[in-house]
Structures are given as structure tokens and as C-alpha cells.
Amino acid sequence: MLFESLGLAEPLLKAIAEAGYTVPTPIQAQAIPAVLSGGDLLAGAQTGTGKTAGFTLPLLHKLAANPAPPGARRHIRALILTPTRELAAQVEESVRVYGKYLPLRSMVMFGGVGMNPQIDALRRGIDVLVATPGRLLDHHQQGTLDLSHVEYFVLDEADRMLDMGFIHDIRRVLAIVPAKKQSLLFSATFSDEIKTLADKLLNAPQVIEVARRNATAETISQKIHPVDRDQKKELLTHLIKSQNWHQVLVFTRMKHGANRLVEYLEKQGITAMAIHGNKSQSARTRALAEFKSGDLQVLVATDIAARGIDIDQLPHVINYELPNVAEDYVHRIGRTGRAGAEGEAISLVCVDEEGFLADIEKLIKRPIQREVVAGFEPDPTAKAEPIQLGRRTLHGAPGGGRGGSSGGGRPGGGGGGRAATPRNGASRGGDTRGNGDKRGGGGGNRGAAPVARDRTR
Template identity: 55%
Template sequence: MSFESLNFHPNLLNALVELGYSSPTDVQKQAIPLALKGEDVMAGAQTGTGKTAAFSLPLLQRLLTLPAQSEQSAESSTDSKASGHPIRALILTPTRELAQQVFDSMSAYAKHTDLKVAVAYGGTSMNVQVKAINAGADILVATPGRLLDHVFNRSVSLTEVETFVLDEADRMLDMGFIVDIQRIMERMPDERQTLFFSATFSKQVKKLAFDILTEPKMVEVTPANTAAETVEQMVYPVDKHRKAELLAYLIGSRNWQQVLVFTKTKQGSDKLAKDLGLDGIKAVSINGDKSQGARQRALDEFKSGKVRVLVATDVAARGLDIEQLGYVVNFDMPYKAEDYVHRIGRTGRAGMTGHAITLMSLDEEWALKAIEELLDTRIPQQWLEGYEPDPTLIETQSVHRGAAAEKRRAKAKSRIHQNRGKHVRRR
């Protein structure tokens, strides 16, 4: 199959030639024909396999060849000033970085067409976004919270949306997003095309998706919830308090030049970046507490090689597209096993070889077990000389936790006896 055989508009084909796209990837081969027919699609494929083009190209093709809806439904009809600029296609992403990445890709694909693309996410000026939308945007790429800001301010109308895309749909349908998603869907026409794309789909997400999609066609290029074969995985057991020391040793002794490191918390990402700096390793951090400008500067410095290490929370697990990124490090185990797939999917992209390293303290073994069950494979482990974990530490921690629990129970019993005594005296 070639892109020409898909009968794309000549202007789209010209853009693909300029971008160096020679032939469709597996997910594109399966998803694009279905999307071109107007089917609802639920597609799962590993990161770095071309999912963005798989939904962007058929979306653009349909907008170029199908007439726009000329009238809104009677129930939602209002004057243009009140309802805002009508959008023909909406793409939702969970993070600012992914929204920007999808916007950049979509703009490149639509370069030779009259279709206009706008992007809206938090941390940047609403007025600038409104100006871009009112300039005639046909396609809007947005994060849920900022989109609702525009909807409530009546700068955007969703009553003419013809295609609705959820990118990284599993995260978008997490409980933290579902209320916003429902509010957004209530403002769109019932008759629309809906596309779900992600690297992982839990059973809960699949159930919810089938409630939203209309007779969806399933596309699974690889088995669900799998890591790319191009990523070499390794786990290094180490005591929690020595993780930063081991990470600095690995980066320095093995001459790793571009390393993306994931931590659980915002504070942890800032602290680790500072600790690495004290070891002479240039590092920056990005997390939800930082402004969008600061996050973009950190990402630019990392991509350009000005800094060696980028420390991030899971806010960056979706949407970072760094060419030839060689190393991803799980400094902390992720809360959800599915997030491991997305984290390590930042490396080994487009057929390149990548390395995923996990630093595991003994009290995180449960998280490794969950990941291995999800992937249905054993991840190799290696104890590095000089950094072997001390088994007595976890035993000591367990003893302390048990003693603390017993102490709490003793205090509770004491309070009960005291209260009983008070009741007796009152009688």
C-alpha cells in the first residue's frame, strides 16, 4: 500500500513527499481506510508508530472533500457572537506538550491546503488563542480544561464538529478527565465521527469507549499493552536513598548524552535535577507547577543538547517526541503499569533502538510485578557492583511500620477506655 493508493488529495500528497513519508506504517494501513469511510475507530498501537498521521490524514481528507455543515441544529442555533467560531474537527489531548506536537504535525500535513489549524492549552494567553480561532480555524487541537474555558467564554462553538479525536484515549478517559470529556461531548452533534487512539487500552477504558463510539472498528497493530521490540529494558535494584547516586554513575560512566528521567512527584523532579547538577550533570525539570514557557524552554534546551538530562513527571509521558532519544529512566516506578508503556515509548521510536532503565527499590517490587503482568513478560534485572540493595532495610521498614500501626491501635484502645470511663461517671 502507498499513500497514493489511498486517493489522498494532491495537496496532502505533496506535504507527505516534503516530509519524507514514503509508505504508510502498519497502524496507518489499517486505520486510514476505515476513517476515510467515516467509521468510528478505536486504534491501539505502540508509541512512535505513526498514530498522529493515522487520524490526521483521513481527517484532513474528509474536510477537503466533504462540504461543511451549513446550518446548526435548531436546539443549538444562536447568533455567531454568542456561540463562537464553529470548529469542524476537534482533537483532544491530555497534555500541553502533546497538544503542541499534534498541532505541529497537523499544520505540516495541511500546509498546502486552505484548512486552518489552531491550538489551545493552559499556561498561555487566552486572547492569542481566541485570535487564532477567530481567524477561521477549521481544526482545533486542545486540552480539555482550556477548551472548556473557551466554550464557557463563547469563543468556540462545538455544534458543527464533524470529527472528534481522542489522542491517548486511555489517559483522557481516566476518572480525572471523564467529567470534562462528558461536558465537551454534550456540546457536539450526536452524528459525528469519533476516533480513539492510544498505545494502551485497559478493560475499563474499552468498556467506556464502546459506550461512546458507534459500532467502532477495532485496530490493534500489536498486542494490547506491549512495549516496542526496539526498546531494550533493564531493571537495577537499588536502595531508595542511593537512586540519585546510581543514576549519576550510569550517566557519567556510560557517557549517556540524552536521558529522559521520570519521577513520581513534581518536587521529586526538581530535587533530582538539582542533585544531578551538583554531580556535574546538566539537568532541567518539567512538571505541572512550571509555566508553559518554562516547560518549553527546558524541552528546547534538552532537544538542542544544551542539557544532558530532562527530569519529568508523567505529564511529559504523553507527547514528547524527541528524535533518536536513546535513554529513558524510571527513577520512580509509575503509579499505573500502563504508564510504564508510555514512558518507555519515548525511546525506540520509528524503528530506532532505545534503552529503558528502571531503578527499583525493594519496596517497589509490587509495581514491577504489575508491569510484568501487563506486558506478559519478565524484565531482566541486574545488581550493579557497589550498588546492591540492602535487604535488611525493607525488613526494618516493615518492622517500623508494624510497630507504628501497633502504637496507633494501642492509642485508639486507650481513648475508647477513657471515653467509657467518662460515660460511667456521667451516669
């Protein structure tokens, strides 16, 4: 199947060809006709499957097919809601790339940057708005945003939205946009919470699920390196230098752990930067740009901050610390081995994390190969210790119970999930909104990102 067979307008096909694509991915092949048909859609697709083009292409087609009258003021007709700044920026970039030959305007809106440039862009009029929930609601509260003309509404990465505590914000947005609209919900998993949300948002939706829930790509080589907890930094350094790795995405559980690891790696002569919610937007954008270009050897990230990182041909993903939510392991390693390319996912596992490892292997329904690295043999007499996650205590050892002692589990995710408390990333008020959207100003400016782009030719 080629893109030409999907019924997309010629300007879109031209942009797709210039971007180097000829054959749609499975999610694109199914979602594009479904969206063009006009009904609501519930789509199960993980990051890296091409889902963004699966909804941006048909939406651009429909917007261009029914343009506003000449001289009429532009209104927001398509609203795309994403959980994080990085994902919002990447989705809006896709809108610009695919819509380059269409007379449409788009803009991206998120917190951590000033509101005035966003207000100016809104006043000039836009067709497509990509936004994070918090800043969108800030604009609505201040009367600088009109969503009464929205015809198409997309909720992207809905599972992560719920993880980050955005359910109340989503409900507020749904109360603002028109009841009559075409709605699309994309999620990596179909939990009970997602199905409940879909029941409220979608009207008799078509259901598409292209990737089996919690499946890991066959092109990803997975490996466990058992190691003592106090030898992880040295082992990571050894692997990077001995294997001559040049583009490595490393995951940690906590922001401060990411910062400490970066400091250590830099002392070993390895270029590294951290990306998490406490970093300004300009710092996060710079780190991503340098990592994508290959100027930065190692990018250390927390789970939520890394959501939306989309890098072609990423060869190595390292779990410096295993996630306490098994599904996050699938999301993490899914950033390598994309589009048929081979990738490597390595986890450095100490005795404290054996319970988390057991949960992961149960989830993916396969054991992960273990390989001890010479010189880093773990102490066979070492005893597991509780893991501190903010103010919660996690027990990753077998039989220790993996729920948090002061936070509870994620709804529907079993014990040990991220609770939506102000202490672990889904805060309200002045802290970062789940590492994705900071209320109010501050932080670094992303340059021209908030400004609408006019692609009238």
C-alpha cells in the first residue's frame, strides 16, 4: 500500500514524498481512512509507530477541503492535546512539515514560556492548535482563547495523560469545546481508565489497535547486566567507553538521580545532559537538539520528561534504574528498534530491583537474558534494600511488596505505580505539571515556537 491510495490531497502527498515516506505504517494505513470517514476513533498505538502522521494527515486534508471563506477571521478548528511540552512541539512540527503546501496556520502552546507571544499568535488567528492542558486552561481562564469553533479534537498519549494526573484538566477542556465534533483518542495501552475516558469522549468510535498491548519489538535486543547498586555508574561508563557508544538514552527514576549521573559521566569525559521537569524549556530543547544531532553522547531522562522523544535510528536505551511500573519499561525501550532498525536495550539491575524485573518479565511474557560483565560481578550475599521514590518507599525485592508506603499505586496499574501527589511529578500550583506543563511563566523561551506559522503559498 502507498500513501497515494489513502485518498489524501495532492499537497499532502507532495509533502509526504519530500519527507522521504512512501509506504504508510500499519497505524497510518488504518487510522487515515478512519479519520477521513468522519467518525470518532479509539486507537491503540505506541510511540514510534507513526501515529502522529496517522491523525495529522487526515485532519489537514479535511481542514483544507473545507477552508474558511476568503477574508474571514481564522478560528481554531483542530485542537490536539498532548501531555508534555516536547511531544506538543514535535506534533506541531509534524503539522508544519505535512501542511507546508496548505494555506493553514498552526501553533504550539505550553507552559514554561511567556504567554504574550502566544496571545499575539491567537489574535492573528490559527487553524490548528497543539497544546498541553495546563497552559490551554490558563488562556481560557484569561479569556485569550476561543475554542467554540473546534471541529476536530485529538487526545494524544491519553494513558500518559492519566498517569500524570491530568484527568480533571481533560474534563475541563471537554466542557469547553463543542459537543459536536470529531474526536480521536490515541493511547499506548487500553486500561480500564482509558476505556472509561473513551466512553465519555467518543461517540460509537471505530477501534484500532495495531500494536499488541505491552509487546516489545522483535528488533530490540534486550539484556540484563546484574550489578551491585554502588557499581552502576562505573559499569555504565565502562559500557559506553568499551563499546564506543555515541548516542545513548539513559533512564533514571528521579530528577536528582539524573543530575548526579550526568555530573559523574562528565567527570569521566563523556558528554551528557539531563532532561526532566526541573529543567527550563530552553535547556530541554537544547539537550534534545544536541542529542539528535549526535553532538551529545548521553541523554539522561526521567520517564515523563522523555515521553515524546522521537529519534530515528536510536541505537541504545539503558535502564540505569528499572521503572517501578512495568509498562514504563515497554515505553522506554520502544525508543530504539524503530521502523525495522535494530536496537539494544540494556538494564543495569541490582538486588533491590529483582521484583520490578519479575513484573516486567511477566508483562512481556518472556525472560530477559542475563549477562554478568567481567569485573562487575554482583555480591551474591548482598541483601535487598527499600528504594526511596520521593517520600515513598518502594520494595522491589521479591516478596517485599511493590506498592509505595505513602503514595499507593497508579489506578489500574497495580502496586508501585506513580501516585498523583504533589511530590512525584503530577503537581498542581507552581511546580511542573507532571514534567509536561508549567503553569505561568518562567523558564526559558523556546524561541519562535509559540508563534503561529502561516504557510499560505
